Amino acid sequence: MTFHQTTLSNGLEVVAELNDEVRSVAAGFFVRAGSRDESDDVSGVSHFLEHMAFKGSASRDALAVNRDFDEVGAKHNAQTSEEDTLYHVTCLPEYLPRSFEVLADILRPSLRGDDFEMEKQVIIEEIHMYMDNPMSVAYEAAKAAHFGPHPLGRSILGSVESIKNMTVEQMRGYYQSRYGAGNIVLAVSGNDDWSRLVDLAERYCGGWPQGVAGRDALVRRGPTSFQAICRADDQQQTVIGVADAPALESDDRHAAQLLATILGDHTGSRLYWTLIDPGHADGVDVSYQDYNNTGVFYTFLSCDPDEAQANLGRIESVFRDAMREGPSEEELAQARNKVLSRTVLRSERPMGRLGSLGFQWLYRREYLSVEDELAAFDRVTTDDLRRVLDAFPLTPWTIVSVGPNVEIKPPF
Amino acid sequence: MNIEQHSHVFPNGLVLAAETMPALKSAAFTILTPAGAAFERASSGGAASMCAEWVTRGAGGRDSRALIAALDNLGVSHGESAQTVHTNLWAATLGRNAFAALALFADILTKPALDDDEVEPIRALALQNLRGLDDDPGSKVIHELRKRHFPDPWGRNSAGTPEGIEQTTAEELRQFHADNYRPNGTILAVAGAVDWPRLRDEVERLLGDWAQRDEPEVEEHASGSPREHITRDTQQIQIALAFDAADVAGPDYYRARALAGVLGGYSSARLFTEVREKRGLCYSVYAGYESLRGRGAIYCHAGTSSDRAQETLDVTLAEIDRLGREGIAQAELDMMRAGLKSSLIMQQESTSGRSASIASDWYYLGRMRTLEEISSKLDELTPESVGAYAAELGRGPRTIVTLGPRPLVIPGES
Numbered sequence: 001m002t003f004h005q006t007t008l009s010n011g012l013e014v015v016a017e018l019n020d021e022v023r024s025v026a027a028g029f030f031v032r033a034g035s036r037d038e039s040d041d042v043s044g045v046s047h048f049l050e051h052m053a054f055k056g057s058a059s060r061d062a063l064a065v066n067r068d069f070d071e072v073g074a075k076h077n078a079q080t081s082e083e084d085t086l087y088h089v090t091c092l093p094e095y096l097p098r099s100f101e102v103l104a105d106i107l108r109p110s111l112r113g114d115d116f117e118m119e120k121q122v123i124i125e126e127i128h129m130y131m132d133n134p135m136s137v138a139y140e141a142a143k144a145a146h147f148g149p150h151p152l153g154r155s156i157l158g159s160v161e162s163i164k165n166m167t168v169e170q171m172r173g174y175y176q177s178r179y180g181a182g183n184i185v186l187a188v189s190g191n192d193d194w195s196r197l198v199d200l201a202e203r204y205c206g207g208w209p210q211g212v213a214g215r216d217a218l219v220r221r222g223p224t225s226f227q228a229i230c231r232a233d234d235q236q237q238t239v240i241g242v243a244d245a246p247a248l249e250s251d252d253r254h255a256a257q258l259l260a261t262i263l264g265d266h267t268g269s270r271l272y273w274t275l276i277d278p279g280h281a282d283g284v285d286v287s288y289q290d291y292n293n294t295g296v297f298y299t300f301l302s303c304d305p306d307e308a309q310a311n312l313g314r315i316e317s318v319f320r321d322a323m324r325e326g327p328s329e330e331e332l333a334q335a336r337n338k339v340l341s342r343t344v345l346r347s348e349r350p351m352g353r354l355g356s357l358g359f360q361w362l363y364r365r366e367y368l369s370v371e372d373e374l375a376a377f378d379r380v381t382t383d384d385l386r387r388v389l390d391a392f393p394l395t396p397w398t399i400v401s402v403g404p405n406v407e408i409k410p411p412f
Numbered sequence: 413m414n415i416e417q418h419s420h421v422f423p424n425g426l427v428l429a430a431e432t433m434p435a436l437k438s439a440a441f442t443i444l445t446p447a448g449a450a451f452e453r454a455s456s457g458g459a460a461s462m463c464a465e466w467v468t469r470g471a472g473g474r475d476s477r478a479l480i481a482a483l484d485n486l487g488v489s490h491g492e493s494a495q496t497v498h499t500n501l502w503a504a505t506l507g508r509n510a511f512a513a514l515a516l517f518a519d520i521l522t523k524p525a526l527d528d529d530e531v532e533p534i535r536a537l538a539l540q541n542l543r544g545l546d547d548d549p550g551s552k553v554i555h556e557l558r559k560r561h562f563p564d565p566w567g568r569n570s571a572g573t574p575e576g577i578e579q580t581t582a583e584e585l586r587q588f589h590a591d592n593y594r595p596n597g598t599i600l601a602v603a604g605a606v607d608w609p610r611l612r613d614e615v616e617r618l619l620g621d622w623a624q625r626d627e628p629e630v631e632e633h634a635s636g637s638p639r640e641h642i643t644r645d646t647q648q649i650q651i652a653l654a655f656d657a658a659d660v661a662g663p664d665y666y667r668a669r670a671l672a673g674v675l676g677g678y679s680s681a682r683l684f685t686e687v688r689e690k691r692g693l694c695y696s697v698y699a700g701y702e703s704l705r706g707r708g709a710i711y712c713h714a715g716t717s718s719d720r721a722q723e724t725l726d727v728t729l730a731e732i733d734r735l736g737r738e739g740i741a742q743a744e745l746d747m748m749r750a751g752l753k754s755s756l757i758m759q760q761e762s763t764s765g766r767s768a769s770i771a772s773d774w775y776y777l778g779r780m781r782t783l784e785e786i787s788s789k790l791d792e793l794t795p796e797s798v799g800a801y802a803a804e805l806g807r808g809p810r811t812i813v814t815l816g817p818r819p820l821v822i823p824g825e826s
Contacts (some may be wrong), residue, residue, distance in 0.1 A: 073754030279533030341487025
């Protein structure tokens with residue numbers, strides 16, 4: 001496993017972790033452009049733009065983009081979050097030059113007007129699909145409730161209205177402002193040759209315009225809120241909780257992840273024994289999500305609507321106990337074993353390493369090998385967990401409840 | 413990478429199939445035991461899922477907490493779920509912990525505590541799980557499609573029925589376990605950083621004494637109506653349809669896979685191109701392939717707003733007809749092959765992916781396939797052979813299920 005890094009003259013940063021033992025290679029462009037970078041009049045544009053990239057460039061239409069990836073059996077996709085858009089492809093090493101050429105090409109999309117109007121319909125369908133899913137409804141509402149006017153509270157997909165009203169000129173303007181080479185990291189993981197990669201990057205990305213987009217990455221700490229959304233026909237109640245947590249810049253992020261595992265892993269955690277094992281709920285989970293300058297713990301609950309209030313009380317007790325006494329050495333050791341093993345399993349595939357490689361470089365300009373990641377989890381002590389709990393109390397927390405039970409009250 | 417395949421059938425019928433992958437750090441195993449929903453009594457829908465949960469709540473003298481702690485301490489990622497035919501227990505961990513993990517799963521299979529106190533919590537979980545599935549229109553429509561396309565019990569949803577979950581007693585669950593958790597019919601597939609002779613010896617020691625049971629008789633019943641609309645006040649209408657195709661062991665298997673791929677297996681496939689790229693009707697539209705023993709199916713799924721759902725169904729059906737009428741082009745066949753071959757090669761980076769594939773191969777074929785075998789079978793396909801098969805399938809009956817605010821019109825039917 002070897003690490004390489006270079007910066008092209010236009011500012012595009014290239015990082016690679018190469019490994020002859022694997023069969024494939026994964027490449028991704030990590031663009032610092034997400035819903036937190038939008039304004040109200042273009043709500044949802046980052047995600048819509050991600051779709052439009054696949055509609056093609058000056059030299060390719062949408063059908064040609066799909067065909068040129070599929071001809072070499074390349075697995076391609078993209079995803080948009082609150083803070084980034086990631087375009088990625090995984091293929092056999094002999095096909096990387098062809099796949100990479102297409103991937104780089106779609107980052108310079110034509111944004112044609114007729115494609116834009118057609119794709120609007122697809123985006124609106126995607127919004128409708130998520131509106132039919134209780135978990136998605138709860139997640140969107142929980143972020144909006146917790147972050148309020150902070151940019152992280154914005155919807156990634158936007159609304160049917162914001163998508164309908166958007167113009168292609170607005171998207172072109174957004175694209176110009178966020179897709180400069182200095183705002184993008186190219187990460188490559190897997191079986192390949194560094195000098196060939198640099199040649200590919202130079203050939204297909206060297207002509208991209210410069211440009212670094214700023215971000216007003218405000219820290220978010222503070223008040224929590226509560227909301228009950230009625231979905232009378234749902235059979236289960238879905239609840240999402242949100243509490244502040246360390247940011248991705250923080251050295252406490254590994255401790256935060258272990259804390260989430262101890263409290264709310266899907267098996268063997270405190271919440272598992274309190275809620276799932278006795279059958280009070282069929283789903284409960286705590287996950288740690290780090291953002292640029294901010295972080296949160298998300299708590300997810302699915303249960304019988306009549307049990308939802310009692311379950312919120314049970315979660316509140318678990319949180320209070322944890323804050324009072326903190327996790328034991330034994331709990332920490334168990335959580336660490338789980339996280340270490342999952343990290344190794346995920347890292348065996350190039351695609352499993354790509355995200356870590358790219359995001360670490362995008363936000364921390366840091367390379368962490370798998371061994372470095374494992375060591376960082378190994379170093380966490382119960383004192384570190386204590387410090388995170390003191391700095392980021394688990395309660396009071398933002399709660400959004402979705403389902404037929406609208407009588408639910410905060411448990412604190 | 414130096415990958416080797418090994419297998420051994422023990423006197424009690426247990427199959428051990430393995431692929432040793434010394435270049436990897438991890439090892440994974442998949443256990444298919446013949447305790448799926450198909451073997452439930454009709455009045456006990458959900459028993460297989462409840463049993464799968466029950467066996468993991470304490471085993472080999474450990475209570476529930478001690479068992480989960482033992483798995484966590486070994487860093488075992490694992491899951492247990494009942495499917496239609498099998499109950500699937502899978503685990504992945506570092507190669508050095510694989511044998512210790514295997515010993516825990518041998519206890520789960522052969523020495524579960526089956527404590528009566530666990531039954532009511534398990535019942536509560538099963539009911540909630542069923543309701544949760546009902547709240548998700550995309551999953552719901554696929555379950556309803558399977559139920560109507562395959563004859564009972566092969567289309568059963570392992571999540572069960574509300575009545576079955578509510579009424580099944582601890583005694584009935586215990587009986588289900590005694591009848592169906594058995595070595596004859598169980599496949600243990602292992603992939604990753606393990607040593608074959610040691611693996612075979614360990615499995616012999618752990619499961620060699622597991623007593624055989626008789627194979628239960630299964631009575632097939634006709635499935636329900638091949639047309640169904642489920643009325644729901646949703647934003648989108650869900651459309652699911654299926655038609656018969658070859659099973660994995662059949663001579664036409666690779667032609668069936670090719671057709672499913674060309675129809676809707678990747679981004680330049682027919683459905684994605686015609687429904688989404690050219691008309692913007694859907695966000696999600698795809699086709700897939702499912703096999704049981706002796707029968708297989710190609711299925712399609714799309715979800716779209718009410719006012720666009722009729723066109724989505726019309727275009728989807730027209731594409732299936734066109735496939736039967738016009739066949740496929742060489743370029744499409746090449747693309748399908750490139751995608752499938754890449755996936756197979758990349759699967760060799762994943763021990764859990766490989767253990768699942770090995771187990772599935774053994775169930776359908778009684779052996780493991782190599783990458784070379786699959787590649788050469790794919791290379792034998794021609795546009796003519798796949799086109800002829802498409803024409804044959806195109807004439808067969810279709811099962812169509814929709815879910816949403818209003819039913820759709822099926823072209824050519826009144």
